[in-house]
Amino acid sequence: MSTAVLQLIINGLLLGGIYALISIGLTLIFGVVEIINFAHGEFLMLSMYASYWLFQLYGVDPYVSLFVVIPAFFAIGWAVQRIIIQPIIHAPPLNQIFATVGMSLVLQNAALFFWKADYRTVRTAYSTVSFSGLMISTPRLVAFVFALAIIAALLIFLKRTYTGKAIRALAQEKRAAMLMGIDIYRMYKIAFGIGIACVGAAGAILIPIYYAFPTVGAMFVLIAFVVVILGGYNSLVGALIGGLIIGMVEAFSGFFLSPHLKEAVYFVIFILILLLRPAGLFGRA
Amino acid sequence: MEMSSNSRKTSRNPFHPQVYVPLALVVFLFILPILPRNPFYEDLILMIFFWGTLAAAWNLVGGFAGQISLGHTAFFGIGAYTSTLLWLKFGLSPWFGMFAGAGLAILVAIGIGVPCFRLRSHFFALATIAFGEVLRHVASYWRGLTQGGVGLLIPFKPEIGNFMFRSKIPYAYIALGLMLLIILVSYIIRNSRFGFYLISLREDQDAAETLGVNTSRCKLVALIISVFFTAVAGTFYAQYLLFIDPDTVFSLPLSIELALLTIIGGLGTVIGPVIGAFILIPLDVLLRGYLGGISAGLNFIVYGIVLVVAVIYFPRGIAGWLRSWYEPFLRRLPGSGQSGGGEGAFTSPALTSEASDPKDANPGVDEGKSPLFRVQSLSKRFGGLAAVRDISFEIKKGEILGLIGPNGAGKTTIFNLITGFFPPDSGRIEFKGEEITGLRPPHKVCIKYIGRTFQLVKPFSNMTVMENVMVGAFSRVRRASEAKEEAMRVLDFIGLSMYRDSLASSLTIADRKRLELGKALATKPELLLLDEVVAGLNPRETEEIIEIIKAISRQGITLFIIEHVMKAIMTLSHRIIVLHHGEKIAEGIPAEISRDRKVIDAYLGEEYLA
CATH class of the missing domain: 3.40.50.300 (P-loop containing nucleotide triphosphate hydrolases)
Incomplete structure (x- = not known):
């Protein structure tokens, strides 16, 4: 295998880890609360700004800012579920869709209002290391490792703890979960909180690599949607593998086609999956 | 039965309020653009008509058929770009380019609608968002054709044949014509078999199919009509502003705004989207006028908040609320001739438990040799x-x-x-x-x-x-x-x-x-x-x-x-x-x-x- 191809695989995997981390929150929310959070990208954008400002104002390293961002975004997710989603949990899809779409509009334009359309990023000391002719960017590698660690922690949490089990039970059968004495509204809030905390973590990890700007979330959320559809919208492992696949697709299509056409490539994958395997590669129908 | 013959009679009688109130409203709409001669005001009225048209077109798919499209901006953009490019490159009058754009948008809509209509509501919305975003990227990327993000400037050559006018008044009347046409189309649909089919499939697709509704075809026809008006409005937009670029005509907020106007006005009603336009567009213009200068984005913040609050607390919209006093209001007007009675006091069900007797004419089982x-x-x-x-x-x-x-x-x-x-x-x-x-x-x-x-x-x-x-x-x-x-x-x-x-x-x-x-x-x-x-x-x-x-x-x-x-x-x-x-x-x-x-x-x- 040529070095170029190997390099593309590495780039794709590193990127894919971050995509997986963004998508896993979306999957969790969809799987449990049964709502597609159209504002998911905006929470990513907010957390990128959060890390950016923590760095800019207080000199907090973006990776250290995870300790602030994760709990803060968990709280935000909890509040959003309580205030906006809970009242429409039994409403028709239209109300649910536009509640999160409206939220996305507000957050995106609030960012534009407060922070202008400028591109902002954090300059860190981390640099690229070279390893027998392969370039590996340190922040990307760190991001990849962090992403996998967070996903692993989440999976263990869902498998081992009572709360985790209750959330999984709720995702499978709401009524039965209720009859087993599970406080489903509390679990919804926890699930939404975790989903937003995951995307919050992704933002903090991303800021040394990407620019923060008001519409950055819209860019990433499209990818997250494709990942979720690809992996199966209720499978967390599917989201992980889907993220890695899309990362590879992006690396290769950017190299062989054009980086500008990557959205078109995503969309083709998106439609093909929806048509050929609506449950995704790893989901249950 | 008396009801139907009665209502048929009233619709022919020009002195019945059910006829003269809507007529008066239409006349009022015709006078509206020329009340004060002031460019700011003319622009506002024109924008209301324009957005009313777009929202009413969206409502056919999103409201009647319940298929939530967040990608209507794609069809709008196709309309705008097609007529503009045909005019700039080949000198084809936008009056014809408008139909070319609509035709192209319809073809694209069929290509995208056939696979996506099979998706459940959340996923349909997702697919349409993705589709609209892709078109925006394609329009930005395909510089040879669209000049990418720079946009296309249409040189101003005012002439009827060029679909360009010095005054805003002709634009206002074209927009009004489009809006009245889509209202008329919506009204006809709502009271026809097609309209019943759309609403039934929105309420329960399986049940509608079982009653003989070809749900796929109905959704597609609704989409085609909706897309036609959306693309035509795209051409109108290009001819009015004389400038288009991918980030405006293919923008996601545009798709969201259509839904917002419709939801506020009354989703799935005939005039709801227009009511929404009459309320929100002046608000929007004010916000842009007074706040837009200070900072971009503020109007969308207000929009977003209104949208969230509306879907949580007022999902029925204004039209639903208006209906409760519109009918009684009509009845109090001269010429209504409502004599009361007719309603209520229905005969008891033809079939109570005792009413039937198994001895009644029963064709019985046909013992012939070929089974049904x-x-x-x-x-x-x-x-x-x-x-x-x-x-x-x-x-x-x-x-x-x-x-x-x-x-x-x-x-x-x-x-x-x-x-x-x-x-x-x-x-x-x-x-x-x-x-x-x-x-x-x-x-x-x-x-x-x-x-x-x-x-x-x-x-x-x-x-x-x-x-x-x-x-x-x-x-x-x-x-x-x-x-x-x-x-x-x-x-x-x-x-x-x-x-x-x-x-x-x-x-x-x-x-x-x-x-x-x-x-x-x-x-x-x-x-x-x-x-x-x-x-x-x-x-x-x-x-x-x-x-x-x-x-x-x-x-x-x-x-x-x-x-x-x-x-x-x-x-x-x-x-x-x-x-x-x-x-x-x-x-x-x-x-x-x-x-x-x-x-x-x-x-x-x-x-x-x-």
């Missing part, structure tokens, strides 16, 4: 599970055949195989000597005169009882007045005519079961499949439904019934087949079945013998 309906070695597997295994049976004309068996025996699966919800793996189904094996989707089966009801009733909740039944009636008639007459007849028969104007969602479970029967009967089936119509009813309600079923049979309709209530199935059925683990374990007259050892072991239990 025949199933031969039907099988269906779901993964490893054989849901239905090698089932064969026949139903004679006029017969009532019962189908019993424990839960999970495959009873409803057989119904689903017959009515086109999924195809059998093997076997053959014949109806009236014609093979109908695997005929799909369900509306094709309905058209062949096979009706069915659902175990979990599927009323069209936001339609009235009458409208629910009319959807079924439309499978045989075209005109709304005919469907209404048929629906009245059916409602009398099932004893629901006193609730004809109530929303289906307000009915009790027993009445919902009746409505389920009524919808199916309105399709005039020759074979009717009933899936547990008395389950969950109390003994008295059960008696009443049994009497209705007997009366249906007396009309010569052949029945195939799934039921767990033994009293019902034993008294009704001429013959019964018993299903266990997907296999037929017994067949015979009720007396035989109740003594059959295998049936007792598998299903009835020892107590039944006692």
Whole structure:
């Protein structure tokens, strides 16, 4: 295998880890609360700004800012579920869709209002290391490792703890979960909180690599949607593998086609999956 | 019946408020652009008409058909770019380019709609968002054609033939014309079979299919009409502003704004989207005027908040709220001539439990040698599970055949195989000597005169009882007045005519079961499949439904019934087949079945013998 191809695989995997981390929150929310959070990208954008400002104002390293961002975004997710989603949990899809779409509009334009359309990023000391002719960017590698660690922690949490089990039970059968004495509204809030905390973590990890700007979330959320559809919208492992696949697709299509056409490539994958395997590669129908 | 002739008369009488109030409103709209001659004001009025058109077009798909598109900006952009490029590159007048753009947008809409309409609502919205975003990227990327993000500037050459005018007034009247046209189209649709079909499929797609609604085609036709107006509005936009770029004409907020106007005004109503435009566009212009200068984005913050609050607290919109005083208001105007009466005080249901007598003319079972309906070695597997295994049976004309068996025996699966919800793996189904094996989707089966009801009733909740039944009636008639007459007849028969104007969602479970029967009967089936119509009813309600079923049979309709209530199935059925683990374990007259050892072991239990 040529070095170029190997390099593309590495780039794709590193990127894919971050995509997986963004998508896993979306999957969790969809799987449990049964709502597609159209504002998911905006929470990513907010957390990128959060890390950016923590760095800019207080000199907090973006990776250290995870300790602030994760709990803060968990709280935000909890509040959003309580205030906006809970009242429409039994409403028709239209109300649910536009509640999160409206939220996305507000957050995106609030960012534009407060922070202008400028591109902002954090300059860190981390640099690229070279390893027998392969370039590996340190922040990307760190991001990849962090992403996998967070996903692993989440999976263990869902498998081992009572709360985790209750959330999984709720995702499978709401009524039965209720009859087993599970406080489903509390679990919804926890699930939404975790989903937003995951995307919050992704933002903090991303800021040394990407620019923060008001519409950055819209860019990433499209990818997250494709990942979720690809992996199966209720499978967390599917989201992980889907993220890695899309990362590879992006690396290769950017190299062989054009980086500008990557959205078109995503969309083709998106439609093909929806048509050929609506449950995704790893989901249950 | 008096109602319909009455309303037909009033629509011809120009002095009736139902005629002169809308007329006055239209005249008012025509005067509106020229009230004060002031460019700021003219621009505002024009924008209201323009957005009203777009929102009303979106409403056909998002409101009537309930398919939430967040990608309408794609069709808008295609319209704008097509006519502009044709004008700039080939000098083709935008008046023609407008139709070229609409045609292209419709082609794209068909290409995208056919696969995406199969998706569930959240995913449909997702797919359309993605599609709109992709087009935006393509338009930015394809610089050779579109000049990318720089945009296209249209040189100003005012002339009617160029679709460019010095004054804003011609633009305002073109936008008004478009808006009135889409309102008229919406009004016609809403009161036609097509409109009933769109709303029924929005409420419950499976139930609509079963009543003969070709849901895929209806959604597509609605999309095509909607896209036509959206693309035409795109051309209008380009000709008015004389500048387009990908980030404005393909912007996601534009798609969202259409939905916002519609939701605020009244989703799925004829004039709701226009009301939304009249309220929100002035607000928008004010926000842009006073705040936009200070900072970009503030108007969208307000929009977003309004949207979230609206869907949580006021999902019905202004039109829903207006309706409650509009009708009484009309009645108080001169010329209404409302004499009262007519409504209310309906005769009791034609069919109370005592009203019928089994001795009444019963065509009885046709013992001729060819059966009406025949199933031969039907099988269906779901993964490893054989849901239905090698089932064969026949139903004679006029017969009532019962189908019993424990839960999970495959009873409803057989119904689903017959009515086109999924195809059998093997076997053959014949109806009236014609093979109908695997005929799909369900509306094709309905058209062949096979009706069915659902175990979990599927009323069209936001339609009235009458409208629910009319959807079924439309499978045989075209005109709304005919469907209404048929629906009245059916409602009398099932004893629901006193609730004809109530929303289906307000009915009790027993009445919902009746409505389920009524919808199916309105399709005039020759074979009717009933899936547990008395389950969950109390003994008295059960008696009443049994009497209705007997009366249906007396009309010569052949029945195939799934039921767990033994009293019902034993008294009704001429013959019964018993299903266990997907296999037929017994067949015979009720007396035989109740003594059959295998049936007792598998299903009835020892107590039944006692």
